[in-house]
Amino acid sequence: MNNFSVAAESVTKFFGRRLIFKNINLAYENSGIYGIAGPNGSGKSTLVKILSGLIAPSKGRVIHSVDGKNIEPEKLHNYTGFVSPYLVLYDEFSAEENILFFSKIRGINLDKGKSNFFLNELGLYERKDDMLKTYSSGMKQRMKFIFALVHSPFFVILDEPTSNLDNEGKDKVYRLIENYSGSNIVLIASNEENDLRLCKNVVELTNYK
Amino acid sequence: MLWKIALFILICFISIAGIAFPIVENPSAWYEFPLITGLGENAKIIFFHVPTAWITVLAFFMSTIYGIKYLRKKDLDDDAKAYTAAQLGMIFCILATVTGAVWSKFAWGSFWSWDPRQTSIFALMLIYGALFVLRSAIEQDEKRAVLSSVYSIIAFVTVPFFIFIMPRIMKGLHPGSADDNTAGPVVNFKMDSNMYLIFVLSLIGFTILYFWMWRVGYRLQILKDKLEKQFS
Amino acid sequence: MQPFYHIFKKDLSSELRTRYAVNSLVMFILITISVILFSIGTETISDYLAGGLFWVVVFFSAMSGLSRTFVSEEERGTAMTLKLIASPASVFGGKLFFNIVLVFSMNVFVLVLYSILFDAFVLKNLVLFLTAFLLGNIGIAAASTIIAAIISKAGSKGTLYPVLSFPILLPLILILIELTKLSMDGVGLDEAFVEIAVLFCYDVIMFSVSFLLFDFIWKD
Numbered sequence: 001m002n003n004f005s006v007a008a009e010s011v012t013k014f015f016g017r018r019l020i021f022k023n024i025n026l027a028y029e030n031s032g033i034y035g036i037a038g039p040n041g042s043g044k045s046t047l048v049k050i051l052s053g054l055i056a057p058s059k060g061r062v063i064h065s066v067d068g069k070n071i072e073p074e075k076l077h078n079y080t081g082f083v084s085p086y087l088v089l090y091d092e093f094s095a096e097e098n099i100l101f102f103s104k105i106r107g108i109n110l111d112k113g114k115s116n117f118f119l120n121e122l123g124l125y126e127r128k129d130d131m132l133k134t135y136s137s138g139m140k141q142r143m144k145f146i147f148a149l150v151h152s153p154f155f156v157i158l159d160e161p162t163s164n165l166d167n168e169g170k171d172k173v174y175r176l177i178e179n180y181s182g183s184n185i186v187l188i189a190s191n192e193e194n195d196l197r198l199c200k201n202v203v204e205l206t207n208y209k
Numbered sequence: 210m211l212w213k214i215a216l217f218i219l220i221c222f223i224s225i226a227g228i229a230f231p232i233v234e235n236p237s238a239w240y241e242f243p244l245i246t247g248l249g250e251n252a253k254i255i256f257f258h259v260p261t262a263w264i265t266v267l268a269f270f271m272s273t274i275y276g277i278k279y280l281r282k283k284d285l286d287d288d289a290k291a292y293t294a295a296q297l298g299m300i301f302c303i304l305a306t307v308t309g310a311v312w313s314k315f316a317w318g319s320f321w322s323w324d325p326r327q328t329s330i331f332a333l334m335l336i337y338g339a340l341f342v343l344r345s346a347i348e349q350d351e352k353r354a355v356l357s358s359v360y361s362i363i364a365f366v367t368v369p370f371f372i373f374i375m376p377r378i379m380k381g382l383h384p385g386s387a388d389d390n391t392a393g394p395v396v397n398f399k400m401d402s403n404m405y406l407i408f409v410l411s412l413i414g415f416t417i418l419y420f421w422m423w424r425v426g427y428r429l430q431i432l433k434d435k436l437e438k439q440f441s
Numbered sequence: 442m443q444p445f446y447h448i449f450k451k452d453l454s455s456e457l458r459t460r461y462a463v464n465s466l467v468m469f470i471l472i473t474i475s476v477i478l479f480s481i482g483t484e485t486i487s488d489y490l491a492g493g494l495f496w497v498v499v500f501f502s503a504m505s506g507l508s509r510t511f512v513s514e515e516e517r518g519t520a521m522t523l524k525l526i527a528s529p530a531s532v533f534g535g536k537l538f539f540n541i542v543l544v545f546s547m548n549v550f551v552l553v554l555y556s557i558l559f560d561a562f563v564l565k566n567l568v569l570f571l572t573a574f575l576l577g578n579i580g581i582a583a584a585s586t587i588i589a590a591i592i593s594k595a596g597s598k599g600t601l602y603p604v605l606s607f608p609i610l611l612p613l614i615l616i617l618i619e620l621t622k623l624s625m626d627g628v629g630l631d632e633a634f635v636e637i638a639v640l641f642c643y644d645v646i647m648f649s650v651s652f653l654l655f656d657f658i659w660k661d
Contacts (some may be wrong), residue, residue, distance in 0.1 A: 093455070105444050338610040362654060370639070
């Protein structure tokens with residue numbers, strides 16, 4: 001069990017003059033699946049980007065800590081995993097090459113066993129040496145999960161995790177999420193019933209306008 | 210209000226003194242300037258050229274300072290101040306280049322000769338121009354503020370290279386460059402106390418004028434932004 | 442190995458695989474030199490002029506090639522990916538290193554072609570020129586990379602890049618032209634010490650300032 005926690009304190013976000021949401025207070029610890037819901041355009045993607053450290057809130061702050069000590073923004077990237085419709089991986093490289101580059105750039109030794117495990121779980125093992133350019137959108141979506149999980153982050157954020165996935169893909173992903181959330185925090189942002197069903201609690205974003 | 214009137218009178222006096230006071234061989238009356246060989250009547254341009262050049266550098270310096278302030282506090286008012294300073298800097302830069310070119314024509318025969326100081330003022334104009342082009346290419350105000358502040362700082366660190374190092378290394382026509390034996394450094398070119406007084410007054414007058422325009426400019430910019438935010 | 446090195450390797454592998462940059466830059470250099478040769482025609486040019494034109498070719502080649510490293514990430518949407526796996530310093534370090542390698546490759550190519558095609562380009566003091574070449578290329582890479590980062594975040598990236606880069610690179614180019622003239626005159630390294638020192642200062646200042654400022658550009 002890791003002692004990771006993430007807390008949002010009075011988080012408010014404006015884009016120029018437009019208010020996206022205000023005074024969001026959240027806290028997640030250790031493990032479990034949690035959800036953020038809201039219709040399209042309600043700011044789910046923005047909120048998860050703020051929680052993962054990609055963008056800064058206009059007001060308020062987000063604190064990530066492990067074993068009671070705060071994690072600096074520069075070091076945060078190896079503690080978090082991120083899946084999003086906006087995420088793009090490197091088309092000109094194969095799945096294996098992408099995974100290898102990500103590990104090396106993160107400064108972590110690649111655990112080949114884990115990488116193969118994920119490739120198998122997500123049904124991509126046979127195509128691991130093909131360039132991502134040749135992948136279907138469903139395969140690219142599943143590839144994003146490997147990107148998010150292969151470095152064993154304590155905090156995984158999934159924005160629209162089942163977009164572009166067929167039923168088989170969805171099942172694979174749900175299984176993965178449920179296993180992973182046993183010892184890590186998984187946060188799902190979605191408006192799909194089936195996605196939110198997995199969550200222990202769900203925050204409604206429309207309450208924060 | 211009173212100081213604005215005083216400033217107006219000061220600038221008028223400087224303009225008249227700068228242009229109309231005669232230059233004679235042996236100044237006797239209080240309103241006569243000494244003759245400097247080689248320059249003659251054209252020496253008067255110093256009352257206008259040097260202050261405008263000074264202001265353009267000051268404006269650039271202020272633009273950079275407020276850029277740094279913005280990066281620290283992310284207060285868009287600082288960006289308005291930096292932007293206004295840059296606009297004024299550009300205007301004074303054009304004035305300095307033009308007055309410099311006029312002086313160049315009379316003193317050395319051609320309007321432009323790529324002497325280091327001329328190159329420097331031209332480079333400053335390019336920096337200002339680049340800054341405005343950059344700002345016009347970005348829509349969101351925060352992004353625009355961050356990127357222009359960063360660019361101002363980068364441009365600012367290249368300025369010492371121009372202003373101090375280039376003239377020392379490269380030969381030029383400007384008073385004060387490497388192989389100039391005739392007229393000595395710019396400011397103490399044998400001005401007697403009358404000329405010196407007018408010169409200093411001009412410098413002070415222009416500086417106050419600049420700060421006044423700057424204050425008006427950035428308050429206008431801030432108001433404009435507030436209005437836009439209300440009615441969008 | 443450090444993360445920045447792997448970011449460099451990723452960029453390098455990507456370029457080698459697609460070969461876009463290599464092909465287009467080689468062609469660009471050939472075309473620029475050809476344009477100059479055609480414009481000169483059968484006239485003879487002085488050695489100083491040839492020296493100056495060398496840096497013109499270098500400048501335009503830099504403008505053609507050095508923005509890709511940041512602009513392609515923004516255009517493809519992989520900037521966010523990089524933010525998720527590396528710190529800003531590593532990203533800038535990797536991209537800067539890539540541009541340094543690119544600048545050296547391009548300019549060695551330009552130097553070779555130029556020496557062959559321009560008779561007036563004779564360097565009496567080769568050591569001086571090569572010192573200037575070494576320090577100058579590093580300076581060009583440093584300044585061009587930070588400006589590339591700036592324009593990658595703005596719109597209409599094409600013409601913006603030379604407009605923003607030129608004022609920043611101008612002091613560097615002036616010193617390099619001066620040093621080229623001196624090396625053509627056969628001036629010794631010790632006499633040109635001031636110029637070399639200035640060049641070195643430019644590099645140090647550009648490096649420090651760009652690393653410090655990159656964080657602000659990269660985060661949104």
